[in-house]
Amino acid sequence: MFVILAVILVGASLMVVAQRNPVYSALFLILAFLGLAGQFVLLQAQIIAVLQVLVYAGAIMVLFLFVVMLLNVRDRQAPEAKLRWQKLFGLILTIILFGLVAVTVAGEVRLGPQGEFTPQRLAELGNAQVFGKLLFTDFLFLFEATSVLLLVAMIGAMVLARRRPLGASSPPPAASSRAD
Amino acid sequence: MMTDLLITIVKILVVFGVYLTMVAYLSLVERRVSAFIQDRRGPNRVGPFGLLQPLADGLKFMFKEDLIPHYVNRPVYLLAPLVALVPAFITMAVIPFGNTLPLFGRDIPLVIANVNIGFLYIFALTSMGVYGVVLAGWSSNSKYSLIGGLRASAQMISYELSLGLAAVGVLIVAGSLRLPDIVAAQSGLRWNFWMQPLGFIIFLIAVFAETNRLPFDLPEAEPELVGGYHTEYSSMKFAMFFMAEYANMLTASAVVVSLYLGGWQVPYLEQAGLPPLLLSLAQVLAFVLKVGVMLFFFVWVRWTLPRFRYDQLMRLGWKITLPLAILNIFYSGYLVVAKWV
Numbered sequence: 217m218f219v220i221l222a223v224i225l226v227g228a229s230l231m232v233v234a235q236r237n238p239v240y241s242a243l244f245l246i247l248a249f250l251g252l253a254g255q256f257v258l259l260q261a262q263i264i265a266v267l268q269v270l271v272y273a274g275a276i277m278v279l280f281l282f283v284v285m286l287l288n289v290r291d292r293q294a295p296e297a298k299l300r301w302q303k304l305f306g307l308i309l310t311i312i313l314f315g316l317v318a319v320t321v322a323g324e325v326r327l328g329p330q331g332e333f334t335p336q337r338l339a340e341l342g343n344a345q346v347f348g349k350l351l352f353t354d355f356l357f358l359f360e361a362t363s364v365l366l367l368v369a370m371i372g373a374m375v376l377a378r379r380r381p382l383g384a385s386s387p388p389p390a391a392s393s394r395a396d
Numbered sequence: 397m398m399t400d401l402l403i404t405i406v407k408i409l410v411v412f413g414v415y416l417t418m419v420a421y422l423s424l425v426e427r428r429v430s431a432f433i434q435d436r437r438g439p440n441r442v443g444p445f446g447l448l449q450p451l452a453d454g455l456k457f458m459f460k461e462d463l464i465p466h467y468v469n470r471p472v473y474l475l476a477p478l479v480a481l482v483p484a485f486i487t488m489a490v491i492p493f494g495n496t497l498p499l500f501g502r503d504i505p506l507v508i509a510n511v512n513i514g515f516l517y518i519f520a521l522t523s524m525g526v527y528g529v530v531l532a533g534w535s536s537n538s539k540y541s542l543i544g545g546l547r548a549s550a551q552m553i554s555y556e557l558s559l560g561l562a563a564v565g566v567l568i569v570a571g572s573l574r575l576p577d578i579v580a581a582q583s584g585l586r587w588n589f590w591m592q593p594l595g596f597i598i599f600l601i602a603v604f605a606e607t608n609r610l611p612f613d614l615p616e617a618e619p620e621l622v623g624g625y626h627t628e629y630s631s632m633k634f635a636m637f638f639m640a641e642y643a644n645m646l647t648a649s650a651v652v653v654s655l656y657l658g659g660w661q662v663p664y665l666e667q668a669g670l671p672p673l674l675l676s677l678a679q680v681l682a683f684v685l686k687v688g689v690m691l692f693f694f695v696w697v698r699w700t701l702p703r704f705r706y707d708q709l710m711r712l713g714w715k716i717t718l719p720l721a722i723l724n725i726f727y728s729g730y731l732v733v734a735k736w737v
Contacts (some may be wrong), residue, residue, distance in 0.1 A: 239469075239472070239534065240472075243472070243531075246527070262511065262512060262513050263512075263513050263516070266513050266516040266517055266520045267516070269520040269521075269523070269524070270516060270519055270520040270523055273520075273523070273524065274519075274520060274522075274523025274524055274526075274556075275523060275553065275556070278523070278526055278527070278530065278549050278552075278553055279553070281527075281530060281534075281549070282530075282546065282549050282550070285530070285533075285534045285542070285545070285546065286546065342512050343512045343513060344512060344513055344516075344573050
């Protein structure tokens with residue numbers, strides 16, 4: 217099962233970069249997310265799997281697809297000559313990156329179940345319950361920091377999406393809200 | 397182990413069979429009820445009361461010419477109907493349609509998969525359902541389809557938020573993500589329908605938007621978009637979108653019944669002293685009846701209300717139902733703190 221999912225995952229990820237049509241790339245990215253969710257299920261992390269599908273495959277990718285479709289980029293021919301050096305550099309950097317990852321992982325890897333949450337304990341306590349408890353105790357600071365970060369991003373998006381700059385708010389707000 | 401597997405397979409087959417039959421007959425129900433509402437007769441020629449009409453419709457769809465326009469994006473065009481149909485089907489796996497069925501000396505739980513995160517599973521699949529519509533719209537390479545698909549994605553994303561947030565109230569009261577637990581928490585007269593009327597109404601509105609039913613059927617609004625996202629589809633592929641709509645309706649009704657209308661619970665039936673087998677069957681019957689009422693409501697609303705305009709739909713979603721859903725979360729928290737539940 218792991219092998220099947222891994223093949224789907226790696227294959228789909230490769231297709232994301234290999235496809236010329238951005239819509240296909242987005243679709244393969246969704247497939248990759250689903251494969252990843254499958255791996256999480258195999259690791260008894262059902263809640264992570266579902267959140268993966270819900271947030272990434274379900275919400276974020278819909279928006280991606282939405283934008284890609286609206287722009288409707290035709291698969292245009294990339295200027296080959298300009299890209300030659302970049303390709304070479306890309307290859308070298310990729311080899312370095314994967315080498316570093318391999319070295320790091322090889323030093324750290326431990327096979328078999330780790331940590332205090334064995335599958336039996338998880339089933340006893342409930343997957344979601346364990347996740348929630350950890351999130352609001354051990355990882356509280358990170359959780360809050362992430363939410364502040366998201367809030368900042370949200371406010372930033374609103375400011376950027378405003379038609380007129382913040383200072384010049386002369387017309388009554390009712391008129392501008394009817395325009396959208 | 398073998399018996400458990402066998403029981404699960406039987407459950408899947410039975411649920412799937414009943415489900416598909418209901419989806420097929422829902423099209424007949426819709427036409428008959430619409431005829432009733434509009435003071436017409438409706439299809440009543442094929443079989444008694446038109447009962448064989450779905451069969452005739454199915455045959456007709458199969459024998460229609462399967463036309464694939466040359467300008468479509470073929471792989472995605474072929475994929476889209478499947479993507480639309482499958483999520484609605486597999487959502488049924490976590491819906492409890494009864495308590496336990498005592499049969500051959502063992503208690504069979506009447507739910508296919510009692511997973512810890514059942515509730516989130518439903519929402520994950522609902523969020524996948526939008527792809528069928530979006531992909532159909534894009535791959536058809538036609539203006540009407542594309543606009544239908546884009547509308548669908550905007551609409552479904554907007555209302556998914558209200559849907560989820562309204563249901564958080566139910567979760568707070570039940571204290572579990574398991575659907576059987578949520579149903580069990582609504583014993584007696586404590587259906588969430590009474591306990592959280594605001595949440596129920598918001599959830600209902602969001603469900604109508606998610607299933608693309610009138611008054612929110614903008615992705616396929618006939619007067620402006622021909623057929624919307626499925627304009628370019630014909631034969632069985634069109635039928636699959638058609639089935640997907642009814643399958644979504646059925647699944648949505650089952651979810652509403654489980655979350656708000658007490659699922660398979662009949663108030664105080666446990667105290668009536670029925671034999672266990674009879675009690676269990678009565679509860680399954682109650683569940684089916686409740687789903688039937690919900691489905692009738694769906695059809696009723698469709699033939700009663702006119703369609704929203706697109707900006708009205710968006711304003712309703714973001715400026716009215718979303719804040720109210722958040723308000724409902726506070727209200728649910730108050731219910732728990734004040735020990736009313």
